[in-house]
Amino acid sequence: MRRIKSSLTALSLTAASLGLALTATPAHAATVVVSTSAALTSAIANATAGTVIQVRAGTYYPTATLQSTTNGTSSSPITLTAYGSETVKIDGSSLPSGSWIFKLTADYWNVSNLTFQNSPDSAVVCQSCTGTNWNNVKTINGGDSGFTLTGDGTVNNTVKNLDSYGNYDAATHGENADGIAVKFGSGSGNLVTGARLYNNADDGIDFWSFSSPVTVEHTWSFGNGVNRWSDSAFAGDGNGFKLGGDGEVVGHVINNSAAWGNTGNGFTENSNTGAIVINRTTAYANGNWGYYFATGSAQLGRNLAVSNGSGKATYSSKVTSYMNSWDSGVSTPAFVSTDASSTYNARQSGGALPATTFLTTGSTTIGATMN
């Protein structure tokens, strides 16, 4: 009896401890499965650290911007994702003009396997976000940039396997709608990887007025700046990778990526005089220069430029240029294919870029590997 009694006492103490612990926890994790726009709106608005929101298959038409200012934590993020392998589209057609579909001013959210389409303005905006992860998201056919990171305190965000295309700002004649914009802000540790940014009115990627280095890898930017909207005053710039602006001096890093068929330059400093690093990329058949680094101190290494309208590369005497296809003594490897059709294919299971031989060369030293 004595032994049982002491065990019960211990059990009571444990329960009391647990009770206190539960009382001290502000919110506990919950999985919320939603299948209506109203439920989706509510789930996002009410999510707290640890909440998992799973969205059932279908097309959702919210009537107000989906948004949150509630943080997850690094160990207990907030998750917004499709239910299982179901196909979920969140459509902005019922939003008031000028609206975004989804806005986070929050930290530690994981968002995956969702399409945001037909937004009146930008589709997704993450403002002053830390530690967010975006995986296999699509932002398509919106009225301004598809995906945007902005604001000071934009830190350690990863955008993986984004497809952003068909975005066009009609009122400003295509001057602004980029595939992905990391603009007007600062913060370290931001990564864009595995993105396809194409057929947008303005640029594929734009780092205008962002004062901290951003890293990009395994990303394709193509067909931007083409007037696909019969806009008689069309003003899209059409750069594949626009890597600066507004006086910021910052060393962005671009690895193993490609730009083709853009109306402007494939890769451009856009007046950023910082030590931008461009390594093992390919610029093919862009309207202007493959590489335009006329004022800065970029480091261009092992890049491949072919058939660009204004020429392979133009750069200042402060630029370091080594082992590129335009450098003396470097031969230009032949492309296995110049048929881009496979680059539009569905992504591989798991979200990687589709397999392609387009712009591959087999070279182990120069140009993008196209994967």
Ligand SMILES: [Ca+2]
């Ligand atoms: Ca522009």
Ligand SMILES: [Ca+2]
């Ligand atoms: Ca732009």
